[in-house]
Each structure stands twice: as C-alpha cells, then as structure tokens.
Amino acid sequence: MSATLPDLNYLTGSSTNTCNLIKDREKYFSNPLFKNRVTISYELMDKGIDEVYNHVKNKSLEGKKLLVEFIKKKAAYAVFNRLKEDEEIQCKVELISGDDNAIERERILELVTKTPNIILVATQVIEAGVDIDMDIGNKDISKLDSDEQFMGRINRSCKKDGIVYFFNYDETKGIYRDDVRANKDYSLLNEGMKKILVDKNFCEYYKPVLKGIREQYNKSFSDSNLKDFFKNSVGKLRFLEIETRMELISDDMWSISVFIARELETQNKTILDGREIWESYRALLSDNSLDYAEKEVKLSEIRALLNYFIYQVKKSDIIYNDRLGELYYIEDGEKYFKDGKIDKEKLITGIGDFI
Template identity: 30%
Template sequence: QIHSKASFYKTKQDDFYGSLKQNYVDALFVNFPFVLLSHIKFFNSLISNDKEDNYLLHRLANSVFIIDELQSYSPSEWDKLSYLINHFSESLNITFVLMSATLPKISKLLTDAKLDKFIYLVPNKHDYFNNPNFADRVVFNFDYLNKELFAFSNESIVDIVIKHSEEYFTKSNKVHTLIEFVTKKSAKSFYEHIRNIDKLKEYELLFIDGTVLEPRRIEIIEYLKSKEKANKIIIVATQVIEAGLNLDMDIGFKDISILDSEEQFAGRINRNANKMHSTVYLFNSDNSKHVYKNDLRFIEQKKIPPNDLYQILKEKKFDDYYSYVFSNITKYNNSLFSENISSFINYLKTLKFWDARNNFKLIESKTISVFVPLAIDHQYFSTSELEYLTQMHINANSNYEIDGEEVFEFYTKLISTKIINNDFLSKKAEIKMLSAIMSKFVFNSYFNENFINVLRHYGEERFGYFYLSNWRKVYSYQDGLKSDLESDCNFL
C-alpha cells in the first residue's frame, strides 16, 4: 500500500532502522508485484516533474492498472482522465480496468473519436443490472419527494423513520436503519434531535461523519458484523459512508443529491442480497443545491423531468443520464476562450507541468488536517506500528490504548531534530511510518477561514496539522466534532 495512511511491514533485517529504510526505499520505488495506490498519487505521477512522483513511472510499463470509483471526482476532470488513460495505455502498454457502478465510457469525451480504444468488459451489462439479485435487491421509494404531500423537517423525518423501521421490524424481528444527509450540519442536527425521542429509546443510535476518526468507523463496522449487535439500530451519517465503508443495512433514508450518490447509498442497503423488503426512501432537504451547485451532473439533473430521473435510477440506465452531462462537457471543450482539455494537452506537450497540475485537480478545495490527541485502542494499530512505537518508548496505557498526546509530542521532536551524519533516509522512513500512525488521530476538513478561527480557541497549527489540544470541550470519540462549534464548514 503506497498512500498517506499506509505503514510499513516487517522485513527479515535484524537492524530496526535498516528494516525501516529498506521499507521506505521499496515504497518509494514501488518494488512490489501488487500495489495499492491513491488516485491522487497515481495521476500526479503522470503529469508531474517532481522527483518522487516520477519514481513510479518505471513500474507502470506493461502493468495492469485497476481504477475504482472514477465517478467520485468532478465531471469537469473526466475528459483529462480519459486523455491520460488513453495516452499512457498506448505509450507504456498499460491495461487499464475502470470500475464504476454508474459511469459509462468516459472515452466519449476524447476530442478525437479515432483514438477511442476503450471497450466494455461485458457487452450485455444490462443483463446483470436487471438480474433480480441486483435489480430487486433494493426498491427506491419516491413518495417523500412530493413537496405537496411531505414537508421536510427533523420531526417529519423522525415520523417516517419510526413508521418504516417498525414495519420492517414486525416482518423480520430486527431492523438496522441508515439515514444519510447531504451536510454534516443537518446530519448532526437530526442525530441530536432523535437522541431525545422516547419512541426511539429501544434503538441503538450511532453517528458517522467526516470528523469521526477511522478507528471509530472500523469499530462500528465490526460491531455491525458481530453477534452482539442490537436488534434495533439507527445510523445517522453523511455521504462519507458511500465509499470505503462495508455497511449492510436493512432499510435506508436518503437526502437526495445526484444520481451517483443515490446509487452508492443503495449499495449500503441489503448489500449481500439476503434480505426481503429492503427499501431506500428518498427525501429532499434542499441542501444539495448549495453543495452541488457547480457540479455538471446536478446542473443537468435539474433539467430532466423528475419521473424520468426516477426511471433512470430504477432501471439503472445511467448512460442516458450521462449523455446529458457529456454533452455539456463537450460544449465547454469546443469553446474558444475556455481553459479546457485542449489547454491541458498543450501544457503537457510544452512541458509546462506546473500549469498542467493547476489545470487538473481531482480534489479542488484546500484541506486542513486536524489532529485529535485522544487515546485509541491498540487493536487499531498494526504489529509493525506497535513495534515502532515501543522502540520510541511510546507504550499502551493500562487500558491498552495509545495516547495521541505522546504520539504528537514525538512527531514534533522528530520534525525538529537535525539530521545526524547526513542520514536523510532514516528520517524520511521514520516520518513515513509515523504519518500512518498519526492518520488514526486525524480528520480532514475543507479549509474555511471561519472554521479555523473558531478552532483556534481549542488548539493551534503545528507542523502541518491543526493540533486540537483542548479537544474534550468540542470533540468526542463516538460522535466526532460537536455541532455547536460549526460555522459554515464542510467536512470530507
């Protein structure tokens, strides 16, 4: 695994630092038969002239590269993705396998159709989409999108959640309900609201958003898989649950956004196709128009009659949906005065790599990493990570927990220490290992000056992180950042 959260594995070398350095060199030059990369690291290696980014290039030739969830990025970047994939597949003899539950062939965005060498893995995909094991696994219910019959509020959502959860419980003798909101603020508001509802006292209430740390998310997933889980569970979440979390819930309620998101959410309901009566109930808080106002999918979606959208979602005809989006991108690329795909290609051909990177942004917004120095159970650290911490005299406490304060204190010392005997490699290797450990204490937020100003009352910016020193006043391990702290902030 070559990404920001990956640590090293134990090698046969006896010397601890020798092992650490060897791991670092192997990671730097990707000396492995199978490699897990982030999208960002991979595409940076294709358009960057930075030394460390370019180390990856020698491993790409004659490889097979599987890229998952391309639809998660802005449609404004798809034409560039298509160009890079097409160009490097030919230049370096790479076989790319592109995975997406919704996105059709992005090669339709190539400026020259003659260059299109993309093929479908299966010619009859609708046979799979329409198979009852897939198509009938979850039923979409659109009744609560009718504003004449249903007015959105926390109270009205509570009513329908109780109604349908109890109906499912009557049939199955258990119910695990998932409720997703577009924004963190609306999700936390609803979560706080239902904690005081008497009719929900029998339910175990859980919360997941972008400020909940990774160990807590893993803890929730493992609990849901265990035999000890409660018969009645409600999870309130943001869109963070749409990727990377292996949830399998019984019924769901979703604040509408874009069709991709609706389909991703449905993948968390009856995931293993072994339940009956699983339904996703859609509602509209109107928050999506703020979050997705610049997304081409949302812009085009507003032009499509609601009944047609519902049909696309029911029958999985996402090619029809994306024909509108692709048409919009093509119009933009044909504009004479826009910085578009032609500009991007020209930057690469003229070796203007800085301009190319500025023109190609998979993540458009600046982010900030917030370090929460609480204590985390040792089970969420790998064996090599625990061995490294022991070498650095950081041991689990009496509750078998690793103290975040000790970890961050060691990090500041490591960053501040001068390199001895020009042993630059050892220090880089240690920072790499420590970064993986520290990621367990970190959540990321889109940078917002108002948010940072509020946070400064509870911590300070130190060595590339915002260190939340007074975290007990504003943060909990179970529920993340408190809602009353928020000031027009968005969380990843």
C-alpha cells in the first residue's frame, strides 16, 4: 500500500474492469499513526547550505539518528566529506548513493540499524525499498511524492517523535527533465502542496499532474494521441509500438556492470583479493569437466564474492582490462577508492560516470 499511488484510470479516460483495492482510504491514511507520525518543518526552506549543515551538526549532538538527502550526488558528497572532517562531530557519518554496490549498501544499512547516533547522508536511493527507521530527516525538496517517500524513512516504528526539515538547495528541473512533477507549482514551494503533504490527500496532487501528462503526451504524439494509443496499440497488442511509446530509459542511459579489482576486508575480517576471485571465476566458466549441478553451485558461490567488487556504470566507452560476457574488469581498483568509499571524481574521469 502506497500513499502516493495515483489513479492511472485518468490517463485512459475509463474505469472499466478496474477496482480500488482499498474501499475506505481515509480509514488508513487519516489514522494518526500514519498521518501524524512525522512533524514537518519548513524553517530551513529559505536558508543556505551552511545553515543547513550547522542544523544537521547541532541535531547530531542530541544522540539521534539523522537522515540527510540531496537530489544531486555532488551536494551529497560535499556535505558527507565536510561532516567526516568536522572534529566537533562525535557520531558516525555514512554516505549511501548509487555509487555503492549491493554489499556496501547492505553494510551501511546494517550499521544504521544498529547505531543509535549516526548521520546518514543519502541520494534518492534511500526513498523506496529501504527499511530504516530514523529520528530526524533533512531533505532537499524535489517531487512531492518523493518527499513523502522520504518521510517514510522517519519514525517508521511510531515509537518516538519524528520530524523532517525540508530545505531548497538544488534545482529539480535539470534532474527530472520532462517530468511534469518537477514543476515548482507541484512542489513544496506551493502552499497548496504543503497542505496535501500534511493531509496525505495525494489524489489532489495527481489531478493536475496527470492532466499535464495527458496534455504533454497528446501534444508530443499529435498523430497518435493517448486514446488512439490505448485503443489500437495496447488494445491490439502491438508490442513494438508499446515498447517505443513507453520507453523510460533511453539507450544512452543504460548501465553496464564493472568489476573493480582490489583487495578488501569484509565485515567478518576476511581478506578478499578481487584479482584472484576474477581468475577463479574465469577458470570455473571454462571448466567443462564438472557436471551441471556441481558447476551451478560453484558459480553461485563465487558470484556471491563477485558482488563485493561489482558496480554499475553509465554506458560509455570505458577502458577495461578484461571482459567476461557483459561483465567488464578493471585492474588496480585501489586508486578509485578513498577511505573505503568510491572516489567519485576519479571514477568520472578515469572510467566513466557511475550511477
């Protein structure tokens, strides 16, 4: 169940053969345990980044869990590094972003769960599918539904008093491009949107948003409007036409998997050598002496180790040392890391833009 799930029937102009799974929405979304779980503050909305930083720093001294989200990686990295270097901050400071692989993300989330006083700086990867329970949130405003998703990471257990401080730092237009929701009129800069966020009445948010989507797409596809698209392309199962029309990610935005070879220490103090693991994987793939079941078991075991070294990179002409299928191998991975975290600047200039 999601508070931000829109009624997509509006796009088709029909409610035939559809039903609402929740008949009494207000019973759930107006319940104080959901609606009033988190207090919203706008006291930082007109403040600069230094004031936001000092606010986070001061709140960290209260011994609580803090979550700080930026909509751009550059800002997240800058604040994370500043917090790490601040000797007055006594608690742990972590950063989670799209740069982290699955193993690193798991380590961070486990640490956050176990640590009572911690600052977690994040990008938008934290908004959905991440089960953490923080006390205080600070977020750079973006799309209203994203702001609500962020609030879902605060006081999830409803055992404390949660609060979220919104601020306005990076511009959303350059990030979301043609997304109707990036319009400032549909953001927390609009008093009406603030009321919607408090009341959890997101149908009022999606009415103008979905109307804008219909107008945008009908204008973009003047020779094939939405009604015609659903009647002929969808209705007649013309899959190639549907694929073209519904494309979410263009070809130049696809990512590739890169294995960055280095030596690292796991949480249980085991030393893993990425170079040795890569060679073992190569040897196992070419070993035809094993029966199918045994080989699949061994591949499963070694792929679990591969995950410690695999990162997703935006599709580009990268310089690599080896390749197995769609997995690219980069030697001397140590130079792309700083204090155990990926050095973003070296990644962009040395390999390509990590996502």
